[in-house]
Amino acid sequence: MTRQTLIAGNWKMHGLTEALGFFGAIAPIAAKSPATVLVCPPATLLQQAARACDGTVVRVGGQDCHAAPSGAHTGDISAAMLRDAGATHVILGHSERRADHGERDADIRAKAEAALAAGLVPVICVGETLSEREAGREVEIVAGQLAGSLPENAASVDLVIAYEPVWAIGTGLTASVADVASMHAAIRERLPNPATSCILYGGSVKPDNAAELLGLADVDGALVGGASLNASDFTAIIEAASRKRE
Numbered sequence: 001m002t003r004q005t006l007i008a009g010n011w012k013m014h015g016l017t018e019a020l021g022f023f024g025a026i027a028p029i030a031a032k033s034p035a036t037v038l039v040c041p042p043a044t045l046l047q048q049a050a051r052a053c054d055g056t057v058v059r060v061g062g063q064d065c066h067a068a069p070s071g072a073h074t075g076d077i078s079a080a081m082l083r084d085a086g087a088t089h090v091i092l093g094h095s096e097r098r099a100d101h102g103e104r105d106a107d108i109r110a111k112a113e114a115a116l117a118a119g120l121v122p123v124i125c126v127g128e129t130l131s132e133r134e135a136g137r138e139v140e141i142v143a144g145q146l147a148g149s150l151p152e153n154a155a156s157v158d159l160v161i162a163y164e165p166v167w168a169i170g171t172g173l174t175a176s177v178a179d180v181a182s183m184h185a186a187i188r189e190r191l192p193n194p195a196t197s198c199i200l201y202g203g204s205v206k207p208d209n210a211a212e213l214l215g216l217a218d219v220d221g222a223l224v225g226g227a228s229l230n231a232s233d234f235t236a237i238i239e240a241a242s243r244k245r246e
């Protein structure tokens with residue numbers, strides 16, 4: 001069985017209306033790629049981004065959602081609202097959410113269940129800090145995050161997990177190819193559907209390192225932050241992913 005290849009862009013808190021031209025620039029490259037191409041802009045651009053992608057293969061997603069379907073949660077966005085705006089996926093448990101908003105594994109599990117209930121694919125992020133890696137605890141940390149944050153019905157859905165070592169996000173540092181390979185294998189063996197689950201690598205993926213990382217057997221794609229803000233960098237990463245299936 002072939003697992004999907006997914007290249008996902010995370011724009012974080014970047015992008016005004018003028019950034020929407022990005023979608024027209026990447027759509028022809030995405031159309032030629034066997035990889036699924038997803039871009040997660042800020043929530044303010046989601047509906048316009050979805051419209052810009054209408055009739056193309058490019059999908060759009062949210063960067064977070066609330067666990068409740070609706071209610072008195074000022075400033076929050078539900079999974080159904082993301083879906084209504086045109087999202088197909090939602091990033092959950094990004095290390096910046098864990099750090100800036102104190103999100104714990106149980107919160108991420110609840111959000112993942114809400115996302116699935118609303119018809120969204122959750123992209124669940126896990127990853128160790130530098131001190132945890134230096135202490136040799138990276139597998140223990142990631143295994144704990146998986147055990148705590150996978151949805152209750154994880155065995156009956158095809159999961160997307162993003163392994164993002166915290167120290168590699170936005171720093172220009174990437175984990176070594178050997179470290180990525182062994183962590184992805186460790187993650188896969190802990191998933192209820194290892195054969196069909198999609199495991200992304202994230203952490204300073206750029207055009208010049210994408211082919212090597214995406215060439216690894218257990219790496220099914222990438223979650224890309226900084227390089228997803230630039231159409232030529234992002235399309236170069238999509239093209240590197242296309243070569244994975246050649």
Ligand code: PEP
Pocket residue numbers: 010012094164168169170171172202203204205223224225226227
């Ligand atoms: C991310 O935002 O998930 C990420 C991996 O960022 P960057 O590619 O900039 O390291």
